[in-house]
Amino acid sequence: MSIRHARPAAFAAATLGAALALTGCAAGDSGGASESTAASTVTITDNHGEVEVPVNPEKVVALDNHVFETLDEWDIPLAAAPKGLMGDNWPEYTDDEAVGDVGTHREPNLEAVVAAQPDLIIGGYRFGDSYDDLVAQNPDAVVIEIAPREGEDAIAELKRETEILGQIFAHEDEAAQINTDLDESIAAAQDAYDGEGTVMGLLTSGGKIEFAAPVTGRAVGPVFPALDLVPALDREAEDSSHGDDISVEAIADANPDWIVVLDRDASFTEPEPGFVPAEELISGSEALQQTTAVQNDQVVYLDPSFYLTEDIQAYTHLFDQLQEAFSAA
Structure with missing residues (x-):
């Protein structure tokens, strides 16, 4: 399998810096040898194959909502981001005028990406259709897509994405801890579930109630195989x-x-016209009042920001919610 290499121009400064660091180490004491000889790139496998990526790139553009929380936790600055898809979850990015605004995937401002002159672009997810344009318009940047792949286990994919971020940004221990937190929250929810109660996933939007199918349904679907839940439908x-x-x-x-x-x-922040909160839709339905879930107050509402995040931290919190609900039943 061939490796997609970063363009030489993108790493000229990094290579020169590494050479100078090595020279300085030889002239001084040996205490910093391990740091100065640290790899300047890492080879990862993204959704398109193997690619060589700079470690701790100077200018990063992130378009995949799954990565914002992790990058924010690690204090990774961004040169540009899709502020229209971030709500008020990451004010460190959205309130910073120095961070270029790529807009949304429906009306992407890819010129903002070019203007940022990034070393690394983390694309994919809602911006998957822009991949070819991002590659063509940013020849000196490495473009990767590491969002969960369709057809793969969603939870495993989130852990894979976190592991890759840890390699790129030299936060491997922190990435491992994030994955461990998810594993522990799943295990706790599994222990709390009685193995018999039937579960249904629902989505609400525009005043309507929709069905989230087990496994493949949006947001709630992956919870079923993770906890071996019994589907009501x-x-x-x-x-x-x-x-x-x-x-x-x-x-x-x-x-x-x-x-x-x-x-x-x-x-x-500004819901679409016709917005009716999920709790109001469910409590206002006479038919749903007859269900065991409603009668026993066994309805779990995801965090309001879940649709924008859908990241590993959001799922960890969801499994914590389910553990608490199952334990209290």
């Missing part, structure tokens, strides 16, 4: 992104013991 997803049409009568007929709900509109 087991069918394939027709729309894995926005949820499938379902009537409240069909939900009531399935009579789930538990309902897990993602309110898509709640993530936005």
Whole structure:
């Protein structure tokens, strides 16, 4: 398998800096030898194959929502980001005028990426359709996509993404801890689940209730295989992104013991017209009042920002929520 190498111009300064560091080390004491000889690049496998990436790149553009929380935790500065997709979750980036605004995937401002003159572009996810343009317009940058791949286990993919970030930004120990936190939250939720209660995932948006299919459904789907949950309604997803049409009568007929709900509109500072909070939609449905989940107060609502984040930290928090709910039942 061939390796996609960074362009020579992108690493000229880094190579010169490494050479000077080695010279300085030879002239002085040997105490800094290990630091000065540290690798300036790392080879990772992104969604397109092997690629050589600079370690601790100076200018980073991140477009994949899955990485913002981790980069923020590690105090990684960004040269540009899609501020329209970040809500108020990462003010360190969105409130900083020095961070270029790439807009949203629906109306991307790719000129802001070019203007940032990045060494590394973390693309993919909602910006997957822009990959070829990003590569063509930024010949001196390394462009990678490490977002969870379709058809793969979603939880394992989030851990893979975190591990890769740790390699790139020299935070491997911290990345390992983030993955451990997720594993521990899953294990705790598994222990708390009785193995019998039926579960249904729902999405709400635009005043409508949609079905999130087990495994493949948006946001809630991956929770089913992770915890070996018993689906109240087991069918394939027709729309894995926005949820499938379902009537409240069909939900009531399935009579789930538990309902897990993602309110898509709640993530936005200014919700779309017609926004009705998920809790209001469910409490206002006479048919749903007859379900075991509602009668026993066994409805779990995802964090309001989940739709914008969908990252490893968001899932860790969700599994913590489920552990607490299952334990209290």
